[in-house]
Amino acid sequence: MASQEPWHMENGGSHLKGSSKEVHPGRTAHNVSSSSLRKKSDISLVSKVRCRLLRELLVNLQEVVLGTKLFILFIAIPLAIMAEHYNFGRSWIFALSLLGLTPLAERVSFLTEQIAYYTGPTVGGLLNATCGNATELIIAILALSQNKIEVVKYSLLGSVISNLLLVLGSSLFCGGLANLNKEQKYDRKQADVNTLLLLLGLFCHVLPLLFRHAGRSTVLQTVPMLALSRASSVIMLIAYFAYLVFQLWTHRQLFEAQEDTDDDDVASDEGAVIGFWSGFAWLVGMTAVIALLSQYVVGTIEAASDSWGISVSFIGIILLPIVGNAAEHAGAIIFAFKNKLDISLGVALGSATQISMFVVPLCVLFAWIMGIKMDLDFNTLETGALALSIIITSFALQDGSSHYMKGLVLLLCYIVIGATFFVLNTPLQHQADVLNLGNPSTTNNRAFNT
Secondary structure: OOOOOHHHHHOOOOHHHHHOOOOOOOOOHHHHHHHOOEOOOOOOOHHHOOOHHHHHHHHHHHHHOOOEOOHHHHHHHHHHHHHHHOOOOHHHHHHHHHHHHHHHHHHHHHHHHHHHHHHOHHHHHHHHHHHOOHHHHHHHHHHHHOOOHHHHHHHHHHHHHHHHHHHHHHHHHHHHHHOOOOOEEOOHHHHHHHHHHHHHHHHHHHHHHHHHHHOOOHHHHHHHHHHHHHHHHHHHHHHHHHHHHHHHHHOHHHOOOOOOOOOOOOOOOOOOOOOHHHHHHHHHHHHHHHHHHHHHHHHHHHHHHHHHOOOHHHHHHHHHHHHHOHHHHHHHHHHHHOOOHHHHHHHHHHHHHHHHHHHHHHHHHHHHHOOOOOOOOOOHHHHHHHHHHHHHHHHHOOOOEEOHHHHHHHHHHHHHHHHHHHHOOOOOOOHHHHHOOOOHHHHHHHHHHO
């Protein structure tokens, strides 16, 4: 038995094997969606290795690195590091780093789920809520450390819009075409909760924008608008933590994905395949690699913009979310094909809610701690695109049923938004010029926002 289950030995004998079902956490849509991209591992060959430590290492490598259908993209990670070390083209570094981030995001979801087998559903749910959008959060923090506030705003805004229009639209469109003879239904309760939170987040974005347009002097408005943004960020975080209580304790049944084990690649009752400390070590390592590649992305985004002839706003709002969250997006579409829209909606709306109500206000507070003046004013065009995306998504989901026409409309809206930012060739201003609002000579630079 020891030779066949090395992870079993790592965690103290038979406790795990006999109790994997008892400690199995309620699987959220994100967990189930990510599982669609995983591969079942055959450890029969590895189990023949006599050295226990070597056997455990090989099992971990097989499960963590080769256990995803996206494992081929891992090659982009050393290539990006080599490109940076040998001073290859900056645009190549940017592209390779983006490709390397794609499988890492899916693997973080896998590792948090593995850890949740040992910590229980509550701690596992909190861990998944924290690490669910680790890539976006790390990119945002690194961009803040370099005073690239516009990059932060573009990337976070793009993540929300991408989930609402591209991911949800693709899921409804593909699911509708694949199930033309079936009526596609979904539970509106979860969608209603997420929509309300998205509208609250939009409310907190619109007020600073209206505050700026309502006043007469930009210089006099700077301090109160910043204070309003920080207060709104605290309120958004309170709402998000209330949402976690609602999701993990009081109404957990609304957010647990319904699985059919007869046709899913990964069964819902599958136990942990790596040990707790192995999972924790891999999670720390993966996070460090994400931080490294994110640093490459932030440092080369302007060079990629100049080399490719497209604006930073288009890269941040369109390209970053598409490539960075490709694994999660693919999982949502796969389950839409299987007529499991509750999972697809849980991925798209859940991720959009987490970005809007957790990552965005957290970045504002982090910037405050770092002495950087970041507010919730995402400019008129960007906020308008966000508002229209939330409104049209709310209308599309109001009746609890779906067909491919709804998905097509959402996709077309996303294409229009992408075209808008493609033709908007706004240069990325240096943040020292943007943020020095107390100097009248620099306040005029914000004219492009309107």
